[in-house]
Structure formats: structure tokens, C-alpha cells
């Protein structure tokens with residue numbers, strides 16, 4: 377157990393670090409900044425599957441999520457923790473960001489996951505927390521992460537991706553997110569993304585999954601709304617039929633139109649399709665640049681609203697164009 381003085385030091389240092397302004401890459405109108413790091417495809421891989429993890433540097437994914445949760449059988453949890461910890465130090469993931477999905481707070485396994493992962497010299501930049509359902513769980517998670525971080529020499533700050541995957545979690549979404557944001561003032565994490573766990577969610581509400589995903593519509597839109605209200609990236613569901621690349625393209629493009637900023641991937645085949653769907657097309661970027669220029673010109677002439685390429689333009693459309701240009705710049 378860490379001494380109280382070390383815990384206080386960690387809390388103080390963490391809050392100092394978190395007061396540093398973050399770069400932003402896009403923002404919803406009148407809302408907070410959303411973090412700059414593009415996370416179009418989050419490629420999951422079982423934490424105990426060393427062969428697949430070693431392939432990650434060749435796959436050009438924005439982010440890999442090494443999983444200690446549902447991709448790992450109960451009897452392999454310890455093996456997964458050890459493999460993930462070793463892979464963090466041994467594999468050069470190149471441009472791919474490293475995240476680790478720990479087990480849910482109520483599983484009783486999350487603490488051991490955290491303690492194991494924090495033994496790595498190269499810590500992951502993000503922790504993925506599944507099955508978020510209550511404010512109390514978030515308090516437990518923050519306390520346990522603070523304790524685990526107090527045991528090590530370095531003072532990391534993790535991006536946190538919360539996964540919403542139950543009816544209870546959906547009903548409690550706003551207080552949960554509020555609690556995470558306020559806990560992050562005193563903890564070594566910063567809430568960065570809200571993801572939707574469609575498979576657990578469908579099981580929880582007794583829905584049957586379809587390719588059109590109409591049964592998920594309300595929950596997905598709630599996830600996007602909550603993410604935008606809290607200035608977070610919004611990560612859409614995993615399309616589990618990975619051989620059906622045509623449906624994946626349609627589903628990913630729909631997610632991008634809904635306002636999601638990325639999508640879970642489970643197979644290498646899905647990565648380029650998802651990343652393409654969540655990148656603005658060159659034509660749209662040219663359109664956005666022209667619009668921004670025209671907007672500035674009209675502003676100088678004292679006009680707030682004007683026509684551009686046959687469409688009425690005002691401030692919200694300008695903000696959407698700015699998002700497009702900025703996200704294209706960071707994805708390069």
C-alpha cells in the first residue's frame with residue numbers, strides 16, 4: 377500500500393499536469409475542445425494473442441486496444457496481463473497509439489490489470505474502461521488508479537476511453553461523465569472518448585442485432601450527444617462480421633455522418649475502410665477551405681450570413697468547415 381504522503385504528492389503533481397492546456401483539433405459549436413489525436417480505427421486484439429499483437433505495427437491503425445476483458449477467456453486473464461505488459465515494452469508500435477482495455481470495475485479484476493500494466497516501462501497512453509454503469513464505479517476506478525500509480529516511480533497521465541454498454545449505463549450517462557470529469561482533477565487520467573459497446577448493449581436490452589443497426593439507433597445517438605456535450609471523441613460500435621466489408625463501409629460512413637469520430641475494429645481488413653470513412657474527402661476539404669475564406673471576406677464586409685455554392689452559410693456551418701480542415705491536418 378502506498379504511503380499517504382506519496383499519494384498526496386501524486387495527486388498534486390497530477391493536478392498540476394492537468395492544468396496545462398491541451399491542443400485541440402475540433403470543437404462543437406460553442407463547446408469544449410476535442411482532443412487532437414485522430415482515433416478513427418480502434419483495433420482490438422486479445423491481450424494474450426502475442427502473434428496478433430506483433431502484427432499491429434504493420435497495420436497502420438490509429439490506435440490499438442490490447443484487451444484484457446472480453447476477448448480473453450477467464451482462465452487466461454493472468455497470461456493476458458503479462459503478455460500486454462511485455463508487449464508494451466518489446467514492440468515498437470510506430471505511429472499507432474497504444475491503449476489497454478482493463479476489465480470492468482464490478483468484475484473485481486480491474487485492479488490486478490492496472491497493477492500489471494503499470495509495471496511496463498512504456499506505459500499505454502490510454503486506458504479503456506468497459507461497462508461503465510454508475511458514479512460509484514467511477515469513484516472506485518479513480519481511487520484504485522491513484523493507488524496503483526502511487527506504487528510506481530513515474531507520474532503518468534492516461535487518456536480514458538469509457539465504454540457505454542448497458543441500459544443502466546445509458547440512463548446514468550450524464551452523471552457518470554460529470555463524475556469522471558470532476559475526478560480527473562485529482563487523478564492521473566483525462567476523459568478523452570466515449571465508445572459504444574453494441575454487442576453487450578444489445579444483449580442487455582434483449583435486442584437482436586441487424587446489419588442496419590436500427591435497434592441501436594437511439595443509444596448511438598445518445599452516445600454522440602453525450603460525447604459532444606462533454607467535448608469527447610465518440611467511438612462507434614464494432615461491426616463483428618469482419619468479412620462483410622461492403623456493409624462495414626456503409627456502417628462506418630453512417631457513423632461518421634452521425635457525428636462519431638471513430639469506430640471499433642476487430643480485424644485488420646477493417647482498418648483502412650474505417651479510417652477512410654472517418655477522414656474528410658479531399659473535395660470536402662477544398663470546399664471547407666473555400667468556405668472559410670469566403671466567410672472571412674464577408675465578415676470584413678460586415679455580413680454575417682451569405683450564400684456559398686448555392687447554400688446559406690452562417691456561423692455553425694463555418695465551425696463544421698473548420699473542424700473538417702483541422703481534422704484533415706492532424707490526420708496527415
Ligand SMILES: CC(C)(COP(=O)(O)OP(=O)(O)OC[C@H]1O[C@@H](n2cnc3c(N)ncnc32)[C@H](O)[C@@H]1OP(=O)(O)O)[C@@H](O)C(=O)NCCC(=O)NCCSC(=O)C[C@](C)(O)C(=O)O
Pocket residue numbers: 419420421422427428429431432443446447541572573574575576577613614640642643644
Ligand atoms: C476475429 C478473429 C478471432 C479472427 O482471427 P483469425 O486469425 O481467424 O482471422 P484471419 O482472417 O485468419 O486473420 C488474418 C491475419 O490477420 C491477423 N489478425 C486477425 N485479427 C487481428 C487483430 N485483431 N489484430 C492483429 N492481427 C490480427 C491474423 O493473426 C492473421 O495473420 P497471420 O496469418 O499472420 O497470423 C480476430 O480477428 C480477433 O481476435 N479479433 C479481435 C477480437 C477482439 O478483440 N474482440 C474484442 C473487442 S470487441 C468487443 O469486445 C465488443 C464490445 C465493444 O465490447 C461490445 O460491443 O460489447
Ligand SMILES: [Mg+2]
Pocket residue numbers: 446506541573575576
Ligand atoms: Mg462489450
